[in-house]
Amino acid sequence: xxxxxxxxxxxxxxxxxxxxxxxxxxxxxxxxxxxxxxxxxxxxxxxxxxxxxxxxxxxxxxxxxxxxxxxxxxxxxxxxxxxxxxxxxxxxxxxxxxxxxxxxxxxxxxxxxxxxxxxxxxxxxxxxxxxxxxxxxxxxxxxxxxxxxxxxxxxxxxxxxxxxxxxxxxxxxxxxxxxxxxxxxxxxxxxxxxxxxxxxxxxxxxxxxxxxxxxxxxxxxxxxxxxxxxxxxxxxxxxxxxxxxxxxxxxxxxxxxxxxxxxxxxxxxxxxxxxxxxxxxxxxxxxxxxxxxxxxxxxxxxx
Numbered sequence: 001x002x003x004x005x006x007x008x009x010x011x012x013x014x015x016x017x018x019x020x021x022x023x024x025x026x027x028x029x030x031x032x033x034x035x036x037x038x039x040x041x042x043x044x045x046x047x048x049x050x051x052x053x054x055x056x057x058x059x060x061x062x063x064x065x066x067x068x069x070x071x072x073x074x075x076x077x078x079x080x081x082x083x084x085x086x087x088x089x090x091x092x093x094x095x096x097x098x099x100x101x102x103x104x105x106x107x108x109x110x111x112x113x114x115x116x117x118x119x120x121x122x123x124x125x126x127x128x129x130x131x132x133x134x135x136x137x138x139x140x141x142x143x144x145x146x147x148x149x150x151x152x153x154x155x156x157x158x159x160x161x162x163x164x165x166x167x168x169x170x171x172x173x174x175x176x177x178x179x180x181x182x183x184x185x186x187x188x189x190x191x192x193x194x195x196x197x198x199x200x201x202x203x204x205x206x207x208x209x210x211x212x213x214x215x216x217x218x219x220x221x222x223x224x225x226x227x228x229x230x231x232x233x234x235x236x237x238x239x240x241x242x243x244x245x246x247x248x249x250x251x252x253x254x255x256x257x258x259x260x261x262x263x264x265x266x267x268x269x270x271x272x273x274x275x276x277x278x279x280x281x282x283x284x285x286x287x288x289x290x291x292x293x294x295x296x297x298x299x300x301x302x303x
Contacts, residue, residue, distance in 0.1 A: 211278020
């Protein structure tokens with residue numbers, strides 16, 4: 001073996017050892033929170049997974065990283081500063097389009113009837129006189145966030161099919177509410193005439209359906225469903241994934257996935273808190289489950 005080849009092989013061996021050592025040295029898991037609701041409530045709902053994740057994975061600490069918007073978590077997952085997050089399908093699509101190898105979608109939430117989907121729901125104030133899409137023509141439309149599946153992407157795909165016109169032509173003006181919770185509050189405060197948020201479309205309207213933003217707001221006392229009406233509902237949208245960064249060692253990715261997969265059985269109250277309530281279990285998913293949303297994002301927003 002030549003001297004050069006010996007040096008090259010030695011360099012590769014050292015690099016491999018360094019990589020293995022780095023894999024063993026993961027001491028902190030970082031969970032991204034996407035700003036869909038206010039920061040304090042997101043942190044409170046998520047705190048319960050910390051002890052279990054530490055015990056299941058052997059890391060010394062689990063940190064929560066709230067972001068004021070979806071893009072902050074998207075960039076963190078792309079850049080490796082966030083290790084896992086639960087986000088909508090459009091957010092996963094944004095990551096996949098930029099880097100197909102950045103994250104792995106592993107689980108998604110499941111409702112009591114076995115479904116793994118939800119709906120974009122357009123709401124208006126009950127006293128606005130707006131009850132149908134026809135009534136909303138020429139009004140101001142609010143979206144939740146530019147990286148939201150139900151709050152932006154799906155309405156931009158589905159609404160033109162139901163109205164016969166592009167969104168910007170059918171409505172007088174559009175804007176963003178800064179997350180789903182703030183969007184609905186913006187409708188109540190008359191900042192928007194109508195706004196797009198999300199819900200399961202199942203269960204009691206008075207409770208904001210069985211899960212989703214409306215349900216969470218009712219549970220927290222922020223919304224009385226008697227004050228709003230449902231103007232429009234989209235086709236079924238696949239529930240968003242729990243995503244795990246592929247930058248984590250493979251064995252650690254597996255431990256994280258196993259912990260969350262077992263959470264509905266090991267700590268039901270924590271599972272309900274972490275997922276926002278209204279779900280009974282997880283379902284395994286992979287990239288193919290979100291292909292239609294990836295295609296839609298490419299068409300509407302691009303890369």
